[in-house]
Amino acid sequence: MNATATEHLPVVVVGAGPAGLAAAAHLVERGLEPLVLEAGARAGAAVREWAHVRLFSPWSEVTDPAAEKLLAPTGWAKPDPAAYPTGGDWADRYLQPLADVLGARVRTGARVTGVSRAGRDRIVDADREAQPFAVHVTYADGREERILARAVVDASGTWALPGPAGADGLPALGERAAADRISYRVPDLTDPTTRARYAGRRTAVIGSGASAFTALASLAALAREEAGTKALWVLRRGLTGSTFGGGSADQLPARGALGLAAKAAVDDGHADAVTGFRTQAIERAADGRLVLVAEDGRRLDPVDEVIVLTGLRPDHSFLGELRLGLDDRLQAPVELAPLIDPNQHSCGTVYPHGHRELSHPEQGVYLVGMKSYGRAPTFLALTGYEQVRSVAAALAGDLDSADRVELTLPETGVCGGSGLYDAPATESGDSAGCCAPAPRLVQLGAPTALPLVTEPSTGGCCGS
Ligand SMILES: Cc1cc2nc3c(=O)[nH]c(=O)nc-3n(C[C@H](O)[C@H](O)[C@H](O)COP(=O)(O)OP(=O)(O)OC[C@H]3O[C@@H](n4cnc5c(N)ncnc54)[C@H](O)[C@@H]3O)c2cc1C
Numbered sequence: 001m002n003a004t005a006t007e008h009l010p011v012v013v014v015g016a017g018p019a020g021l022a023a024a025a026h027l028v029e030r031g032l033e034p035l036v037l038e039a040g041a042r043a044g045a046a047v048r049e050w051a052h053v054r055l056f057s058p059w060s061e062v063t064d065p066a067a068e069k070l071l072a073p074t075g076w077a078k079p080d081p082a083a084y085p086t087g088g089d090w091a092d093r094y095l096q097p098l099a100d101v102l103g104a105r106v107r108t109g110a111r112v113t114g115v116s117r118a119g120r121d122r123i124v125d126a127d128r129e130a131q132p133f134a135v136h137v138t139y140a141d142g143r144e145e146r147i148l149a150r151a152v153v154d155a156s157g158t159w160a161l162p163g164p165a166g167a168d169g170l171p172a173l174g175e176r177a178a179a180d181r182i183s184y185r186v187p188d189l190t191d192p193t194t195r196a197r198y199a200g201r202r203t204a205v206i207g208s209g210a211s212a213f214t215a216l217a218s219l220a221a222l223a224r225e226e227a228g229t230k231a232l233w234v235l236r237r238g239l240t241g242s243t244f245g246g247g248s249a250d251q252l253p254a255r256g257a258l259g260l261a262a263k264a265a266v267d268d269g270h271a272d273a274v275t276g277f278r279t280q281a282i283e284r285a286a287d288g289r290l291v292l293v294a295e296d297g298r299r300l301d302p303v304d305e306v307i308v309l310t311g312l313r314p315d316h317s318f319l320g321e322l323r324l325g326l327d328d329r330l331q332a333p334v335e336l337a338p339l340i341d342p343n344q345h346s347c348g349t350v351y352p353h354g355h356r357e358l359s360h361p362e363q364g365v366y367l368v369g370m371k372s373y374g375r376a377p378t379f380l381a382l383t384g385y386e387q388v389r390s391v392a393a394a395l396a397g398d399l400d401s402a403d404r405v406e407l408t409l410p411e412t413g414v415c416g417g418s419g420l421y422d423a424p425a426t427e428s429g430d431s432a433g434c435c436a437p438a439p440r441l442v443q444l445g446a447p448t449a450l451p452l453v454t455e456p457s458t459g460g461c462c463g464s
Helices: 018-029 045-049 065-074 087-105 192-198 210-225 253-267 369-373 381-395 399-403
Strands: 011-014 034-037 110-117 133-139 144-149 151-154 202-206 230-234 271-274 279-284 290-294 305-308 365-367 452-454
Touching (some): 011 018, 011 110, 018 065, 018 381, 045 087, 065 087, 065 381, 133 151, 151 381, 202 210, 210 253, 230 253, 253 271, 290 305, 365 369, 381 399
Antiparallel strands (some): 133 144
16 A cells, blocks of 8 residues: 555554454554544444453553553542453443543444445445455434544454354344344343343253353352252264363363353253254244244243353454455464364464454455454453554554564463354364463564464373
């Protein structure tokens, strides 16, 4: 891109979640002007939708260093680093204050509906790199605007696109028609209306990641108080040692505890596991309840409710006029995908990566945060913070810093199969595993294979 023609323009950041706001903080630190466009009414709109869920990461791992520097002079009360916030705490005590200090650089009620090169659709080569990006925005009041940008950092997450119940990745037959009894979110059982929906009822939970664990544990807690509450845990794969995550081998104890809580739900009889069940159809029984039907013809006894937690997906629809390089399977940037493929890695570790792995044929556009992982399930906020530090440095022209990517992530304690949130593509429960090759802190961008900075201890799965 012709820098002189566009350098007066802002870097547009899509989404005021943890990654987008951290990107803005790093850009400010670099002397670049960010403009954060957030579709929701407030910063952290997606995180607020799971306000009731407690993070498995402590505060020390979910705040960004550049953001903290911006917040420090405002009298921001830094939370206890060892405590575990809920999504609501994260939004109220960190994301909102950060958005406040960024001020007019954050616009809420501003949905990005398209991004292109000004005057150039996807197929036009002529003078393409010299053109600024044209970001199309629709505001909550219906007003539309086109904003020119020197670069675009898409931190819009994956929250808006939960996966369906169908084992083939498409809605099961009858799934849409049964919408009144299906939820795609972890239920907040402290909410009286939601509690009444599941109390004394039989609920199928489809999925095998952290969200499914959380839902099963919540329903088990409800079952202890409300007779007749029962969960049916529907899994595509079989129950193996890794089904419940890494347990005590997980380097994030609260993450390991989620799987153990789900295991307790099964062991205590509050949840029955149905394995090898590939949901093909959801039929409505005469009494209105739902019957799950598998591809092999199996039919489950009717349930009152279904909770589908089969993973989250990135929305690339508004990037259709850009030349993105995305991996076929994961829908993550091609250079990043092999580092996070759940068929290979489930320890939760990932090679350090930054602007180079996040770049696309279209220069100046980056997918960061949860969205950068596409359908891979092991994203952690820490990863996003290091990504945006590197991207901001690259945009500022400081390639030395941009290439010096350093990251150590806590291992899940699971080797193979799905790891964290919601079930990814793999379902076997076994794989070559995360252990080969061992995750390391390396300096990227170095000419050869790299001075080792440090190497995290191998946790439960990888052994040593
Ligand atoms: C239930 C749950 C628990 C998690 N727990 C942890 C944990 O303990 N530790 C951890 O490290 N990670 C955790 N994660 C993973 C991850 O860190 C979080 O999901 C984090 O919120 C990702 O941040 P993000 O900024 O990439 O995306 P998001 O938080 O999803 O933010 C994206 C923002 O973009 C906005 N947006 C979307 N589309 C548009 C658009 N077209 N235009 C404008 N704005 C748009 C959304 O409204 C949203 O505010 C968890 C995730 C979930 C779902």
